[in-house]
Amino acid sequence: SQTIHQWPATLVQPVGSPLSLECTVEGTSNPNLYWYRQAAGRGLQLLFYSVGIGQISSEVPQNLSASRPQDRQFILSSKKLLLSDSGFYLCAWSPDRGLNTEAFFGQGTRLTVV
Amino acid sequence: SQQGEEDPQALSIQEGENATMNCSYKTSINNLQWYRQNSGRGLVHLILIRSNEREKHSGRLRVTLDTSKKSSSLLITASRAADTASYFCATGPSTSGTYKYIFGTGTRLKVLA
Numbered sequence: 001s002q003t004i005h006q007w008p009a010t011l012v013q014p015v016g017s018p019l020s021l022e023c024t025v026e027g028t029s030n031p032n033l034y035w036y037r038q039a040a041g042r043g044l045q046l047l048f049y050s051v052g053i054g055q056i057s058s059e060v061p062q063n064l065s066a067s068r069p070q071d072r073q074f075i076l077s078s079k080k081l082l083l084s085d086s087g088f089y090l091c092a093w094s095p096d097r098g099l100n101t102e103a104f105f106g107q108g109t110r111l112t113v114v
Numbered sequence: 115s116q117q118g119e120e121d122p123q124a125l126s127i128q129e130g131e132n133a134t135m136n137c138s139y140k141t142s143i144n145n146l147q148w149y150r151q152n153s154g155r156g157l158v159h160l161i162l163i164r165s166n167e168r169e170k171h172s173g174r175l176r177v178t179l180d181t182s183k184k185s186s187s188l189l190i191t192a193s194r195a196a197d198t199a200s201y202f203c204a205t206g207p208s209t210s211g212t213y214k215y216i217f218g219t220g221t222r223l224k225v226l227a
Binding site: 006032034036041042043044046049051059088090092094097098099100101102103104105106107108110 | 120144145147154155156157158159162164202204206207208213214215216217218219220222
């Protein structure tokens with residue numbers, strides 16, 4: 001069966017520090033991968049998605065970047081965090097080329113920038 | 115970007131009552147999906163309805179879709195305290211070639227025991 005791992009669960013970082021959040025998927029190949037951010041009590045904002053290694057689509061130009069160095073690994077990064085980067089970050093995957101398929105979510109990372 | 119609005123933003127009901135949540139979306143769709151999120155956790159998929167379907171059932175869940183109005187509703191019957199969560203609609207991957215899931219703003223449901 002497929003599983004998705006996302007870590008860390010919580011993170012407190014000072015303004016101006018770098019960020020690296022990692023997400024890995026097991027039990028499937030060539031998944032579509034996603035990073036979302038959720039502000040407190042709000043909906044999900046799609047940040048990046050990837051349909052293959054090295055293929056990254058950015059939905060919201062901002063202080064963040066994403067990379068997919070391996071088929072089932074998706075990394076969210078920042079060189080210098082801003083206070084506005086605080087939020088709940090969710091990684092998700094969906095089956096390759098699936099149109100009528102669901103997305104599967106990790107448990108999220110709560111990032112607080114101080 | 116958000117796909118659309120969900121209504122109401124928050125809903126509080128007594129255990130045993132039915133809960134109805136509405137979702138509006140902006141673009142043409144291939145399917146519409148509903149997800150549940152417990153506080154501080156990831157989202158869990160509940161049900162998917164295709165654009166050529168008008169109604170779908172799964173246990174105590176009933177979803178309707180009106181593509182002419184670009185709207186959907188989720189009905190939870192005989193609600194339980196364990197149904198307390200946030201519920202989100204999302205438009206799924208489209209035949210235009212993008213594989214994005216775009217979510218609504220969510221409805222926070224509280225079921226009182």
